[in-house]
Each structure stands twice: as structure tokens, then as C-alpha cells.
Amino acid sequence: MSPAFPLAPERASSVAGEVDAVFLFILGVTGLVAVGIWIALFYFAIRYRRRSADDRPPVIHGSLLLELSWTIIPFLLMSAMFVWGAKVFFHLNRAPDDAMPVSVVGKRWMWKLQHPTGQREINELHVPVGRAVKLVITSEDTLHSFFVPAFRIKKDAVPGRYNMAWFRATKTGTYHLFCAEYCGTEHSKMVGRVVVMEPEQYQVWLAGGPTPESPVLQGERLFTDLNCVTCHRPDSAGRGPVLNGIFSRPVALAGGERVVADQAYLRESIMSPAAKVVAGYQPVMPTYQGQVSEEQLIALIAYIESLSAPSEPAPAGRASSLPAKGARSR
Numbered sequence: 178m179s180p181a182f183p184l185a186p187e188r189a190s191s192v193a194g195e196v197d198a199v200f201l202f203i204l205g206v207t208g209l210v211a212v213g214i215w216i217a218l219f220y221f222a223i224r225y226r227r228r229s230a231d232d233r234p235p236v237i238h239g240s241l242l243l244e245l246s247w248t249i250i251p252f253l254l255m256s257a258m259f260v261w262g263a264k265v266f267f268h269l270n271r272a273p274d275d276a277m278p279v280s281v282v283g284k285r286w287m288w289k290l291q292h293p294t295g296q297r298e299i300n301e302l303h304v305p306v307g308r309a310v311k312l313v314i315t316s317e318d319t320l321h322s323f324f325v326p327a328f329r330i331k332k333d334a335v336p337g338r339y340n341m342a343w344f345r346a347t348k349t350g351t352y353h354l355f356c357a358e359y360c361g362t363e364h365s366k367m368v369g370r371v372v373v374m375e376p377e378q379y380q381v382w383l384a385g386g387p388t389p390e391s392p393v394l395q396g397e398r399l400f401t402d403l404n405c406v407t408c409h410r411p412d413s414a415g416r417g418p419v420l421n422g423i424f425s426r427p428v429a430l431a432g433g434e435r436v437v438a439d440q441a442y443l444r445e446s447i448m449s450p451a452a453k454v455v456a457g458y459q460p461v462m463p464t465y466q467g468q469v470s471e472e473q474l475i476a477l478i479a480y481i482e483s484l485s486a487p488s489e490p491a492p493a494g495r496a497s498s499l500p501a502k503g504a505r506s507r
């Protein structure tokens with residue numbers, strides 16, 4: 178039975194307990210300190226009030242014990258908050274390898290989501306209970322923030338960036354999804370729900386409706402339609418770098434630096450090709466700014482990610498970070 182006036186949303190993800198514990202610890206410490214300061218303030222104001230016009234208090238030249246204790250005790254409390262908070266922060270920012278990737282695009286004023294198998298949803302996300310789900314979050318216009326209170330996750334959707342949040346739902350049910358960043362007049366209507374289902378029900382849900390095209394297949398089609406394929410060939414005979422096997426590997430740039438070909442780099446290279454040119458190639462690629470949507474970019478990157486190197490196949494079982502082929506949940 179839930180109380181009539183709940184002080185916190187229910188806990189429905191594997192990290193909810195940890196997040197609440199840190200929060201309550203910090204709230205407890207700061208609350209006790211605040212109460213202690215108020216009590217001391219009133220006590221001292223009354224106890225040491227000026228009693229007569231010529232009242233002169235004794236002069237005190239410090240107290241080592243007092244000064245050490247008001248330095249060391251707060252230091253230990255703050256350090257505990259930092260170490261514990263950092264531990265939870267890292268846990269929240271590192272998705273399990275087997276997490277199911279779901280792409281999230283924020284847009285005034287809706288959430289657009291896509292499953293690794295291609296199903297699209299608006300303002301609704303269906304997920305299986307007990308399975309880690311990794312959200313790759315971006316925005317196509319302004320700042321939004323993907324917030325599911327019951328899962329204790331909140332992550333900004335930033336245009337031009339891919340942010341990650343993950344959760345493992347622990348209970349079936351329907352949970353609120355909010356936008357937690359003021360994004361314009363209809364910000365307050367930018368809400369939705371996350372439906373956590375039994376795995377079998379989720380499979381039934383996936384199978385319902387028309388069979389969608391997976392992001393990898395969609396990306397492959399775009400790669401041809403946008404003529405990427407004429408310059409980026411698998412056999413190094415093209416005018417552009419070979420993309421097979423490039424994903425999450427270091428790339429040497431014309432300036433001598435090295436960058437890792439992650440989602441952010443691939444996105445930048447499609448939108449601003451001249452920004453970081455690969456060593457040995459001419460900056461001849463045109464920009465695709467304004468020609469591809471955020472969903473199409475995600476599909477293109479998912480396709481590039483799926484391209485294994487010609488000689489060495491991608492290691493088996495490597496979890497894709499964007500919705501990819503073969504990531505269908507079982």
C-alpha cells in the first residue's frame with residue numbers, strides 16, 4: 178500500500194536503492210548540521226548576551242581541540258559524501274556490457290525512441306523487466322532532460338552530443354517519464370511513460386505491428402542513398418577512409434593527433450567533415466548538415482558500427498552501443 182502523500186517515487190530500478198541511500202545520507206548530515214547550527218545560535222545568543230553596559234567577556238586565544246574537531250569532522254563527512262557519491266556516479270555512468278541499446282531523441286515537445294530491432298515509439302518506452310537498457314540520448318533542437326523518477330535516472334539531451342543513461346527495471350508496471358529541462362512553452366507537456374513488461378510479454382509486444390527496419394539496415398540504405406558508398410569503400414580504393422572496423426578504434430588525423438572513432442567523432446565527421454580530417458586524405462567530403470535527421474545520423478552510425486574490419490571479424494558478443502543488428506533481446 179502506498180501512502181496518500183508519498184515523499185519519494187517508488188523504487189523500480191536496480192540503482193534506485195543506492196541513489197536513495199546517498200541522497201538520504203547527504204540530507205541527514207546537512208539536516209543535522211543545520212539543526213545543530215540553529216540550536217547553537219539560539220543557545221549562544223541567550224547564554225552570552227550582554228548583561229550590562231560595562232560587560233566585558235574574557236579574551237580567548239583559540240582552542241586547538243576545538244579547531245581540530247571542527248576541521249576534521251566536516252572533512253570526514255564531506256569525504257564520505259564525495260567517495261560514496263562518486264562510486265554511485267560511476268556505477269550510473271557505466272552501462273553493463275549486455276545492455277540493450279535504445280536511442281532517444283528529444284524534440285520540442287516529444288521523446289522519440291527506437292529499439293535495437295527498429296520499433297519506434299513516441300513518448301512511450303516498452304522494456305522487459307530485469308534486462309539492462311542503455312539509452313543513447315540526444316536532441317534535435319534544444320536542451321531536454323530524460324527523467325524517470327522511479328528509476329532514479331536523469332540525463333540531459335544535448336544537441337550534437339550522445340549522452341548515456343542506463344537502468345535495469347526491477348518491477349513490472351508503468352512509470353512516469355518527464356522532460357526535466359525547461360525547453361519552451363510546452364515543456365510541461367513533454368511527458369510520457371515507461372512500460373516495464375515480463376520478457377515474454379515484451380517479445381509479444383515487439384512482434385506486434387509491422388516488422389520494422391532495424392537502425393543498421395536503415396543506415397545501410399542511407400549509406401547508399403546519400404552516396405557515402407562511392408567514397409567510403411571497404412577496399413581502400415575510395416577517396417575517403419575505409420570505415421570497416423573503424424568504430425571505437427583510434428584514428429590518426431592529418432594534424433598528427435589521434436582520436437577515437439566513437440559516436441561523437443562519427444557524428445562530427447558527417448556534419449562537419451573538415452573538422453578532423455583523417456591523415457592521408459583530402460578534405461573533400463561535403464557536409465551533411467541539414468540533410469540528415471538525428472534519427473538518420475543514429476542509423477548511419479549504427480551501420481558504421483556494424484561494419485567489421487575485412488580481415489578481422491568483430492569480437493563476438495561485443496555489445497553495441499547504438500541499436501545494432503543482432504542485438505535483439507532474448
Ligand code: CUA
Pocket residue numbers: 283284285286320321322356357358359360361364365367
Ligand atoms: Cu523538453 Cu522540457
